Amino acid sequence: MSTTTEAVGSTGELRGNWQAGVLGGVAGALVMGGLVLAMSPPVLAVAIPSLYGLAPPPNPGVGMVVHVSHGAVLGVVFAAIVGAAGIEGATRQVGLGVAWGVVTWIGLAALVMPVWLSVVGSPASPPFPNFAPPSLLWHAVYGAVLGGVYAATADRL
Template sequence: MSETATQTETGTDARLAEWQAGVIGGVLGGVVMAVLYSAFQPSFLTDAVPGIYGLDGAGGIVGWTLHVSHAAVLGVVFAFAFDAVEGAEWRLPNTTAVSVVLALTVWAFAALLVDQVGIWNTGVAPAPASFDVTLLGFVTHLAYGLVVGVTAALLR
C-alpha cells in the first residue's frame, strides 16, 4: 500500500493590493505632513486648505480631514503610477524613489498653480504669496513621499 503526502501552505504572508497599500501610505504620509504643518505653519491647515473649498473659518479639523483625504487619493495615484513603471518591483528603493518624485511633482504643481488659484479665490493670503512655495512645503512633500514609499514597500 502506498501513501501520498500532501503539503498545505498555511503562511500568513498576506499582502495588500497595490491601491490599498497606496491608500494606507497616503494617509500615513498625509498625517506626517499635517503634523509638520500644525507645528510650523498651522494657518495652512486651519485657513488655506478649508478656504480652497469655500469653508473659510472651518478650522483645523476640517483642514486636517481635507488634507489627509487628498493624501489618500494621491497614495492611490502613486500605486497606479508605480504599476505603470515597466518591470518595477514593489521593493523599498523602487517605491521610495517613485513616491518621492511624485510627491515633489505634486508639490511643484500645487505650490505653483493650485494653491495660487485657491488662495486668490478665497482671500486667505494676499496674492501672489503662497503657503506652499517654501522650504516647509518642499520638506513636507518630501516626507510624504518617503512615508508613502516605505509604507507601500512594507505592505506589498
C-alpha cells in the first residue's frame, strides 16, 4: 500500500532573494562605513565595536567587520520585505532600500544603539534618543546601495 501526501495551498516560500540581500547589505555597509570613516571615525572605531565589548581601544577594522555583518543581516531582512510585499522594479527596490535605511536609522541607530552602548558602559555612548543627521545620511546611502545591488542581482543569483 502506498500513500502520497501533497501540500495544498501556500508553500511558505518567500519570493525575496536572500543572497541578493546579503550582497546588497554588504555593499551598502561598506559604502556607509567609508562615509562614517570620512565623517566621524570614532563611530566605527569605538561605538560599533563597543556593542560587543571589542573596544576600547579604538579599532576601526573590527568596527567595519561588525558593521558589515549587521549590514548583511539587515540585507536579508530587506530581501524578505521585498519578497513579502512583491516589490518589483529597480526604482521601487531602491526606493524601498532608502526607506529601509531610514527605518534602521530610527529603530537601531537612534533608539537601540544608545541604550545598548549605555548598558555595556561604552565611552562612546550617545544621548538617548540619538537622531543625528549625519547618521540619517549614512543609513539612507546604505539603503540606496542595498536596493540598487539587490535590484541588479536578484534575478542573477
